[in-house]
Amino acid sequence: MKQRILIIGSGFAGMWAAVGAARLAHLQGRDDLEIAVLSPRPELRVRPRFYEANVARMTADLQPLFAALDIRFIAGSVEQLESREKALWYRNAQAEKVRITYDRLVLAGGSHLQHAGVKGxxxxxxxxxxxxxxxxxxxxxxxxxxxxxxxxxxxxxxxxxxxxxxxxxxxxxxxxxxxxxxxxxxxxxxxxxxxxxxxxxxxxxxxxxxxxxxxxxxxxxxxxxxxxxxxxxxxxxxxxxxxxxxxxxTAGVKASPLGDALAADRDPQGRFIVTPELRIPGHPDIYATGDMAHAKTDDVGNTALMTCQHAIQLGKFAGHNVAASLLGVDPLPYRQVNYVTCLDLGAWGAVYTEGWDQQVKLVRDEAKKLKIAITNELIYPPAADRDAAFAAADPLAKFV
Ligand SMILES: Cc1cc2nc3c(=O)[nH]c(=O)nc-3n(C[C@H](O)[C@H](O)[C@H](O)COP(=O)(O)OP(=O)(O)OC[C@H]3O[C@@H](n4cnc5c(N)ncnc54)[C@H](O)[C@@H]3O)c2cc1C
Known part of the structure; x- marks a missing residue:
């Protein structure tokens, strides 16, 4: 019987975790892993574009990609973890409660705006x-x-x-x-x-x-x-x-409550403080990634931010490492030394900075072209082509 990697969430981190795990299994010539993504819909919602008009168009269908890479998609919403039994309960598309077991679990449920409790x-x-x-x-x-x-x-x-x-x-x-x-x-x-x-x-x-x-x-x-x-x-x-x-x-974001029942340390934003390989300490079968993971990006004290830039890389590392743990391969410690920002400034243009000290490198039209390239292309899923998707999922390849 195949061993199952179950990934919760089909956002930036969940999608890349699935492709990253499939890539390592392929590189190892192994077809005895089932890689499954559980999420309400088989789509990536492009949250960084939600300030724009026509928000209904800000999704990408993941079905062709998942089909090309033999990734199973399960439509549903997770309601309860039973981590001791390596199982969880989810509500499927017909609103029925279903139990599923796993060998490894990846929590990639993202984040939500934290309501500040202001009156009205x-x-x-x-x-x-x-x-x-x-x-x-x-x-x-x-x-x-x-x-x-x-x-x-x-x-x-x-x-x-x-x-x-x-x-x-x-x-x-x-x-x-x-x-x-x-x-x-x-x-x-x-x-x-x-x-x-x-x-x-x-x-x-x-x-x-x-x-x-x-x-x-x-x-x-x-x-x-x-x-x-x-x-x-x-x-x-x-x-x-x-x-x-x-x-x-627009102020204040909190990590998904998906893993609330797990005894583990979290940061003030509710993210799990994970190991370098993105495991949740005390839960050797469970990984956290994307907006759910508080992870060190380097050795000089920087930490991943709740951004899609970090979620994409965190997803690739989580996918690699969760598969590595079942395939007997050494894990890769998460690293993301490069940090850039590209902030849209409407009709004025945009601004692009490099480094954690945010040195301004491009402004106005030049930065706007880059912003459009990032948000309309770079962060979208890879083509539904096995070689291209696996090349893009290499955690050690340069992303930005
Ligand atoms: C308006 C806005 C602008 C942003 N701008 C930028 C930007 O310019 N640059 C940047 O880098 N980042 C930006 N971000 C942040 C970025 O969008 C997030 O950091 C990123 O989406 C995190 O990726 P993720 O995969 O961790 O989570 P998400 O993308 O939120 O995906 C979470 C996934 O989990 C699924 N899920 C949640 N709960 C359950 C459940 N119970 N059961 C099953 N599935 C579940 C969801 O359906 C979804 O598929 C912006 C965010 C917003 C909202």
Whole structure:
């Protein structure tokens, strides 16, 4: 009987873990492993593009790839782990509860926006964390276009000035103009607790974000947070009021609760603190990867971020190592020394940085071309061709 590697999640990490495991089995000339991916749908949802319009198109069908590599797909949603029995329960597409066993398990369930407990947020705020919620925002904006012109209709408040908040806020002026008309006086306001724009980033990157915000007319309210969200806008902690028909929450992400029942150390974002080979300590048959893994990227103190850049590499290493553990091959310690960022800044362009100190290398159109190449091509699944997919899944090949 084949030994089963069960991978939960078909996001960046889960998809690459499956291809990585299939690659190693192929290189070892072994066909006695079953590699199975369990996820609600056989698709990759391209979360880094959820700030754009037409979010329904931001998926890639994984069925041709999985068929080409003999990866089994199981449609369902995991509800409960029974790690002592090497089994878990999931709800299948017919809403039935099903039990499945495994020899090795890979947790690649991703992350979710953490609701900050702000009054009125659950009822009145939007977010772009998942496809369904980003679609809800898109439908709402389309419906507003049919409403009479007013300051509140034309105003969007973006709560949180991190990467997601900045990409959404700088994209919105052109999205709103295309919906409401070029002559409409639209307003995008970022509410940020920090005292400077882009305070978490290098001075050079901050300067670019400031310049793009000014040119696009994106306003920042610094040193304050959102106190209450209601149907007509927000009240800030400094007592000021913004009338807005649209409030979008972008701050704070938490790892999937998939492995909550496992006794293991986690970081403040709920990620498992994994070994260099991405195993969960105390659970030798279980690996965590992507947004569920807190892993060291190098020997100088850097840690993987909850980004698709890291999830892709973490997935390749997890796939390699989980297969290696069944095939009697040495594992590869996860390494991802190179770190870049490419931040979309809407109609202004984009900014590309290199290194953990975020040195600005490209801005405006040049960076925008790179951003489009990354988000529209590079992060998509490989072609459904065995040789090409296996070459791309090599954890030691340079990714960016
Ligand atoms: C708006 C936005 C913008 C972003 N921009 C960038 C960017 O510019 N650059 C960048 O590098 N990163 C960006 N990110 C972060 C990036 O999208 C994530 O880090 C990445 O998606 C993590 O990959 P993952 O495979 O770990 O998780 P995900 O991509 O979230 O995939 C998780 C998978 O697990 C499945 N799953 C979840 N729960 C269960 C369950 N119970 N049972 C079965 N399956 C389950 C899901 O259906 C999904 O298939 C952005 C994220 C967002 C939301």
């Amino acid at each position: 947020m659950a009822e009145h705020a939007f977010d772009i964390d998942q496809m369904e919620t980003a679609q809800r925002l898109e439908d709402h904006l389309a419906a507003l276009a049919k409403q009479p012109d007013s300051t509140a209709r034309n105003t969007v408040v973006v709560c949180g000035g991190g990467f997601t908040g900045i990409e959404l806020a700088t994209e919105l002026p052109s999205r709103l103009k295309s919906l409401f008309g070029n002559e409409t006086n639209t307003k995008v306001i970022v509410v940020e607790r920090g005292s400077v724009i882009g305070g978490r980033y290098s001075e050079a990157l901050r300067e670019v974000i400031r310049e793009a915000s000014d040119e696009l007319g994106v306003e920042w309210r610094l040193n304050t947070g959102v106190e209450v969200v209601d149907a007509a806008g927000v009240t800030l902690q400094d007592g000021s009021r913004i009338d807005a028909a649209t409030v979008v929450w």
